[in-house]
Amino acid sequence: xxxxxxxxxxxxxxxxxxxxxxxxxxxxxxxxxxxxxxxxxxxxxxxxxxxxxxxxxxxxxxxxxxxxxxxxxxxxxxxxxxxxxxxxxxxxxxxxxxxxxxxxxxxxxxxxxxxxxxxxxxxxxxxxxxxxxxxxxxxxxxxxxxxxxxxxxxxxxxxxxxxxxxxxxx
Numbered sequence: 001x002x003x004x005x006x007x008x009x010x011x012x013x014x015x016x017x018x019x020x021x022x023x024x025x026x027x028x029x030x031x032x033x034x035x036x037x038x039x040x041x042x043x044x045x046x047x048x049x050x051x052x053x054x055x056x057x058x059x060x061x062x063x064x065x066x067x068x069x070x071x072x073x074x075x076x077x078x079x080x081x082x083x084x085x086x087x088x089x090x091x092x093x094x095x096x097x098x099x100x101x102x103x104x105x106x107x108x109x110x111x112x113x114x115x116x117x118x119x120x121x122x123x124x125x126x127x128x129x130x131x132x133x134x135x136x137x138x139x140x141x142x143x144x145x146x147x148x149x150x151x152x153x154x155x156x157x158x159x160x161x162x163x164x165x166x167x168x169x170x
Contacts, residue, residue, distance in 0.1 A: 014077075018084050021076040021138075022091035028068045029134060030096055033061050050123040058130045065134045073138060085139040093135035 036057050044053035069089075072078070078088055104115035118124050 014079050014084060015087075017076040017078050018088050019091065021072045021078045022088045022095070024072050024076070025065075025068060025088065025138070026092040026095045026099075028072075029061065029065050029092070030099060032064050033057075036061060050121075051126065054123045054126045054130075058126060062130060062133055062137070065137050069137045069141060073141060078138070080142060082139065082142065085142055088138040089135035092138075093131060096131060096134070 040053045040057050044056055047053075048056065073085075073088075078084055101112060101115055104110045104118075105112060119128055
């Protein structure tokens, strides 16, 4: 019986890490995307159009997502398992979608149907594909060999950063 209790504590502790990392991942990336969104709407969209503005913004947000995910996986000790990495990204994605819909409805006064319609054009589909990429980034980190190194922001990590030497798959 003590064996079962020991495993359940370890199991629940790793899932708590997943939930904490998911919440932090959402908060950091959503906050950055919100700020970029203001710049995109006010400066980029008039200059290059809605789709062009999303094309400019998307790689920046995905880059921030990659770095943020790397740091939070290490900080919260999210295990190198497919299930827990998918859960981290999936929970962050779900919260993001709910937050976007909530902003649309409660802050901008738009009905949910108008928010959903905004996704079904080229710019909206590009944005949605970026959000799906955001959801998969914690899992994509599994494809790289863990290394002992300092990340892009100076955090000591066992997770890879984007360098030529870490592009080899496990």
